[in-house]
Amino acid sequence: MSYDFNTIEAKWQKYWAEKGTFRAENNSTKPKYYVLDMFPYPSGAGLHVGHPLGYIASDIYARYKRHKGFNVLHPQGYDSFGLPAEQYAIQTGQHPAITTKENIARYREQLDNIGFSFDWSREVRTSDPKFYKWTQWIFIELFNSWYDVDANKARAISDLETVFASEGNLKVHAICDEDITPFTAEEWNGFSSKEKQEILLQYRLTYLAETEVNWCPQLGTVLANDEIVNGVSERGGYPVIRKKMTQWSMRISAYAQRLLDGLNTIDWPQPLKDSQTNWIGRSEGASVTFNVLPLREDLGGDEKPYAIEVFTTRPDTIFGTTFMTLAPEHELVQKITTPEQKEAIVTYVEATAKRSERERMADVKTISGVFTGAYAEHPFTKEPIPIWIGDYVLAGYGTGAVMAVPCGDQRDYDFAKHFNIPITNIFEGVDISEEAFADKEKTVIGNSDFLNGLNYKKATKRAIYELEQLGQGEGKINYRLRDAVFSRQRYWGEPFPVYYVDGMPQMIDVQHLPIVLPEVEKYLPTETGEPPLGRADVWAWDAEKNEVVSNDKIDHKTIFPLELNTMPGWAGSSWYLFRYMDAGNDTEFASAEAMQYWQNVDLYIGGSEHATGHLLYSRFWVKFLHDRGFLPVEEPFKKLINQGMILGTSAFMYRVSGSKKYVSKGLKDQYETEELHVDVSLINSSDELDIESFKKWRSEFVDAEFILEDGKYIVGREVEKMSKSKYNVVNPDGICEQYGADSLRLYEMFLGPLEQAKPWNTAGITGVHGFLKKLWKLYHNRDLNLEKDPNYYNQTSKWDGFKAKELVFGATDAEPTKDNLKTLHKTIKKVEEDIENFSFNTSVSTFMIAVNELTAQKCNAKAILEPLAVLISPYAPHIAEELWNKLGNSESIATAVFPVFDEKHLVESTKQYPISFNGKMRFMLELSLDLNKDEIEAAVMAHEKTQQQLDGRTPKKVIVVPGKIVNVVG
């Protein structure tokens, strides 16, 4: 029987599905292990060879952990809300639910073909109402929570109402909107219901606010900061502008410090932790208030002076402040500008507003700004300081205003030089005639009154103290992390469980969830610019009957309008990991017992592109749910591995400009050409184009002409991200058909280290496929191809070759030889280490060596072949199952126990290595692993003798480490 992988793989995939081999139990005496992949978005293009890379790695680990006696949870699902299905719906009118369903079916088929050990009974889909019911529920819980700084956690909003009713908000320390008006208990109790709601909204962890957002006109929606790349939308590459809109926001800033601290408790790649750290952007410093001159007491009344609050990380340099700069968007700009400067300021502000983000970013070198004509008072010297505006100060960071210290900050320095503003040097022994001095460590302050002679640390402390005495500043920690906008003007997302009474948002009670997406006849925004849900006919809330009803019934008494926005893509993916623990639960998002048992994800594998999106939001929600007592854990993913991207090798053709002629790569420089992508399936392994297929590929190429070199059309090649639009996508189906899923799995692992990006190239796949054939033969009549059989040609048809002769299953009960055992245990050790270190690529080599050695040893002992099959089964599960079955086992190999490594079989002969020592020839000694004390002594003595014979000296020091090399120092 030859290795018929197609039959074998189909057989075992069916077997696993029927027997439910990979179902995880929520009750088990075994230790638990949770292995999770980032679930895919089911796109119309299907899976390409890059997708399964991480899945194969996690599958190997999951199968390995099962062999090691763990109760393994290894589920899979779909992140099925998203923009592409909606864009497709806009173009074709096809309902996104239908497209999504079809795409999922295709994904499932492809995933099944690769033989993953997923527990499909726990599948989740974020677009399934049974799933998003709980996404809506979490939203309501966020709405019903506030962040208590004293308890350092989120609490129920009802607690806050109790506090307000008894003592007002004066003693409440919350992370909330900045401009909260203080009130007493009496005042609170006297507020109307609407006033109370408005106040509470300023405290809630999700809140409605008029925010400046990134608006993408082409997509008709708002984008989060991480959905924008270089000033254009990540999807589609459309321009993005700033616009004010009323939006739902998530108060993730409340968790900034805990998100930072939590990074120390999890095992994630350092670059990823770094990028979250940068994103959160903690900086320590002080906030300082500068009063604007003329102080307003001379204006009469008790009006307070205008005050500019700044954030600085260098309060120690406050005496070096020679001007201030406001962002052009700063709210005080209009108020403080003097009449003489008005025109210049207005012109500048307008010019800045017109510049797109992109232009502003592209042009960071040009220094620009305008003097407002106003002055502020230095808190200590009481000197007047000119106030400027300039676009190097960003409205979105800190307070949108800086105290400019040109001697200590290069940007302030450049600005001052450019506009001839004086520069005061406040550093001892430093020359600032050429550039600013920003080295904190070497700082000694001078020319600064009470700060003179102090270093950075002491001066900072003292400056903050003095500012506090004046009531004009305090120590402050500033975070770059902004609250996350949570509204999207889209159709294909989770609807909010929200209706509006008198303009105030109301939550729909959990027992009436889910609020299911309504039908609409078109998926575009409405003519008036409302989100697509504005087109729904049945989209109003009957607060008496508690159901969704037709919109034309809205009476604002019992029937109210529903929220028209939907939630962003990251909503469902922020908590899905818990749904797998108890996927069918209709009464809770997962039962407490299930969550207590499974805790959190032990191993998470996925791409690093989610560093500041999904992986941050998910940590935020988990911390929140933990605070409110819904989750036992505070971090979602204990260990994370980023698999590298598999890149495609694009092919390019060169079209002679303005013609239908295509010139081969070698001759392209003789013409003026433009390059265009061509489908890689039309190219053979030597970069030659299949001209006939190319003409048939697309109608526009039917009458193409070619300028060939040596009768061939050679294309250009370049490695790029795999993408449908670049025609460089390779999907796994063809490979599964031609070489089998096991070959694909082995090959994807063999390609290189998991974390590394690498181009896809099928050239080497015959290597791993050949290994599987050898493995198969190892369990069968292996001698057939190694020695000539004189009868062979008589037995079989001459033309059928070796395949025609039946290979006989050949494992026996024979005793394994020493060599057999050595090979086996060497392999166990290496494979175990490799899997634990996630270096799956090297273990494939280990298998090849093992099979080659055992073949050479003509090993047919069941005692070797059986454990070998278990070792290989995580990598190549189908062939391992088949061989396991043939060895006479009735249970699936998935339940087999991982073989135990026994050091004693690794008997190496003691070896001497030559080294050169002080120009003389010496030897080093390597001891075998299994020697006892006496044997070691004997070996060392023999070794010393050799050394003596060489130069007549005895080594002075001998370091003996069993199993290691002996270091002899003369």
Add this chain to the structure above:
RNA sequence: GCUGAAGUGGUGGAAUUGGUAGACACGUUGGACUUAAAAUCCAAUGUCCAUUAGGACGUACGGGUUCAAGUCCCGUCUUCAGUACCA
């Protein structure tokens, strides 16, 4: 600019705590078996010199530590990724 990662044959990539660099695979060349092809098996394959025996040089570059450096230290260069006027 800043942060992080990495530079090893024709190619992908191996190499424990420093210990025979180039495992394993692809590719290439030669051979066996075939009428032939495919498949399979065997051998060679870092570079240079040499008929052979053998020798020299080799892990981006320049230094250093060490009996011993791909690995550790200092400096330089290059590439990739992330981030960007963050006060």
